[in-house]
Amino acid sequence: MKTAYVNKSLPFLQLSVFTAGVLLFQLKLFALAFILSFGLIIFLLLLSKQERVxxxxxxxxxxxxxxxLYGDKLLDALPLPYYILMILNRFLLVIPILLLVYISIKFNKSAIPYLRKPDWNSLIFFPFIWSGFHSIKIKYFLIIAVIINFASFAYSIFSAEHSFSLDFLLFLIGFSIVNGIMEELLWRGIILSRMAELSGEKAAVLFSGLAFGFSHMILGYSFILCLLFAVGGIFYAAVTVKSRSIFPAFIWHIAMNVFMILSGLIPFRDS
Structure with a gap:
């Protein structure tokens, strides 16, 4: 009975360690984050037969x-406009993506199983995603969500001053697309998939969303704002698992980046 309880608890232990590791890393407590991670690996090697992927x-x-982070330091030495460096910074997310793809392949896992055509007619429920008093198809939910997000940024967007120069438009389009695609490949493409295999979709949606929110702290956002990002991450994950595809999250995330740049929450700097 005790062994069964331990084995049942191990998935949630791993999800908690991952979330704590992300938070420690964002607080720049790198050594503690790695000690926690490799301590878990040793624990599983010694005390558990559970899959260690x-x-x-x-x-x-x-x-x-x-x-x-090391690659970002190298970027700082390049004689390029700041907005170009910001876009290149987002491209650097390919480093953790490729590492996690390699790990997935080594364990004979599909690296990004959600990279497929979405089921737009799948239902999402309110208020608990899988259950609630109202349901709506993913395709309509996505439209409504983007409209609500735009409305929440509308005042800041229309009160902000933008020159809409070529540089600004390049940043608006380039950053929005690159950041949206890279973050979704990492978080909803790979991390959410591995979490869902470990503990089921409901826990994966919650923990991946929390960790996604915390991952923005190192960019200078406040803890409260990161919690709001976590809520967004939970809903990105929800539309991914409900539609069985990452593409709705791509669209939603890119749209959010556009609104954040237009509102000034993600600032444009050309020097």
Whole structure:
């Protein structure tokens, strides 16, 4: 009975370690984050026969994130406009993505199983995604969600001053697309998939959303704002698992980036 309880608790232990590791990393407590990660790997090696792909996913994410930070330091030395460096910074997310793809392949897992045509007619429920008093098809939910997001940014968008120069438009389009695609491949493409295999979709949606929100702290956003990003991450994950596809999250995330740039929440700087 005790062994069964331990085995049942291990998936949630791993999800908690991942979320804590992301938070520690964002607080720049890198050593503690890695000690926690590799401590989990050793624990599973010694005390459990459970599959260890997710514990290695944690280590791969932290290692990829550290290499990402190193690559960002190298970018700072390039004589390029600041907005171009911001776009290139988002391209560097390919480092943790490739590491996690490699780990997935080594464990004979499909790296990004949600990279497929969405089921637009799948239902999402309110208020609990899988259950509630109202349901709506994903295609309509996505339209309504984008409209609500635009409305929430509308005042800031229309009160902000933009020159709409070529540089600004390049940043608006380039950053929105690159950041949206890269973050979704990492978080809803790979991490959500590994979490769902470990503990089921409901826990995966919650923990991946929380970790996604915390992952923005190192960019200078406040803890409260990161919690709002976590709520967004939960809904990105929800539309992904309900539609069985990452493409609705691509669309939604790119639209959100556009609104954030137009509102000034993601500032444009050309020097």
């Amino acid at each position: 997710f514990s290695w996913t944690i280590a791969g994410y932290l290692t990829g994130s550290l290499l990402f």
